[in-house]
Amino acid sequence: PQKxxxxxxxxxxxxxxxxxxxxxxxxxxxxxxxxASDLKLMRxxxxxxxxxxxxxxxxxxxxxxxxxHHIGRRHTRTLMKKMGIQALYCKPNLSQANQAHRKYPxxxxxxxxxxxxxxxxxxxxxxxxxxxxxxxxxxxxWHSRKVLAHRVxxxxxxxxxxxxxxxxxxxxxRPEIFNTDQGSQFTSDAFIDVLKSNGIQISxxxxxxxx
Numbered sequence: 001p002q003k004x005x006x007x008x009x010x011x012x013x014x015x016x017x018x019x020x021x022x023x024x025x026x027x028x029x030x031x032x033x034x035x036a037s038d039l040k041l042m043r044x045x046x047x048x049x050x051x052x053x054x055x056x057x058x059x060x061x062x063x064x065x066x067x068x069h070h071i072g073r074r075h076t077r078t079l080m081k082k083m084g085i086q087a088l089y090c091k092p093n094l095s096q097a098n099q100a101h102r103k104y105p106x107x108x109x110x111x112x113x114x115x116x117x118x119x120x121x122x123x124x125x126x127x128x129x130x131x132x133x134x135x136x137x138x139x140x141x142w143h144s145r146k147v148l149a150h151r152v153x154x155x156x157x158x159x160x161x162x163x164x165x166x167x168x169x170x171x172x173x174r175p176e177i178f179n180t181d182q183g184s185q186f187t188s189d190a191f192i193d194v195l196k197s198n199g200i201q202i203s204x205x206x207x208x209x210x211x
Contacts, residue, residue: 039128041069042079046126049085053182056087083126084135084156086184107177107203116143119203120168120175122161124183137161137185139168141175148172158185165194179203 034042041064048055048063055063057077064071080086113119119142126133137160138150148168153160178200180186187204195202 034128034133038079039133041071042083042126042133044069045076045079045083045085050181054087059087084184104202104204106179106205107201108179113142116141116146117173117175118143119177119179120148121179122165122186123181124156124161124185135160137164139164141172142179156185158188158190161185162191162194165191169198174198174200177201177203179205181205 044064044067045060048060052059052063057073057080060080061071061073061076064076108119111119120139121142122137122139125136125138127136135153135156136150137153139148140146141148148171149164151160151164178195180203182204185191192202
């Protein structure tokens with residue numbers, strides 16, 4: 001989308017970016033080159049993070065080494081930081097244990113998806129580019145398989161996920177259930193608050209996560 005922005009037009013860059021649903025930062029951003037080997041490693045890290053969301057850089061390095069990738073902890077940590085991936089830890093709250101230990105189960109097992117707005121889902125995908133990559137967050141209706149809203153970002157901060165979610169709700173109403181993976185963006189207070197304030201049931205892949 002950045003290539004569609006023309007700074008020679010009378011329309012401001014800010015206005016063009018808004019119309020194309022990309023941030024102004026995406027237009028001005030000039031990504032640093034990422035080698036083909038690092039892109040391959042990042043794809044592996046992405047897949048392993050979904051299987052082992054609690055894995056830090058040390059464990060991630062060991063998992064990659066088992067797959068035959070020769071990589072050190074420092075390089076692993078650098079790639080994880082670049083991708084915005086962090087190990088998910090359960091932070092104890094001894095003073096309010098009962099309130100803090102909430103779990104979101106997987107609600108879709110055996111559920112027949114029969115209509116639009118019954119179940120939505122979202123995910124973040126990173127898109128390799130010639131000299132780097134960007135992140136794409138899309139909100140999808142499980143029944144129609146339609147992409148209801150999307151946002152592109154150069155960082156993994158939760159804001160662009162919330163922006164896509166809010167646009168989808170504004171355009172199509174609210175779903176009964178919203179299903180996500182256990183990524184830090186989707187388990188953040190800010191994202192969960194949007195779902196709860198709209199009376200949407202929360203479903204998470206796997207056994208759910210303590211938040």
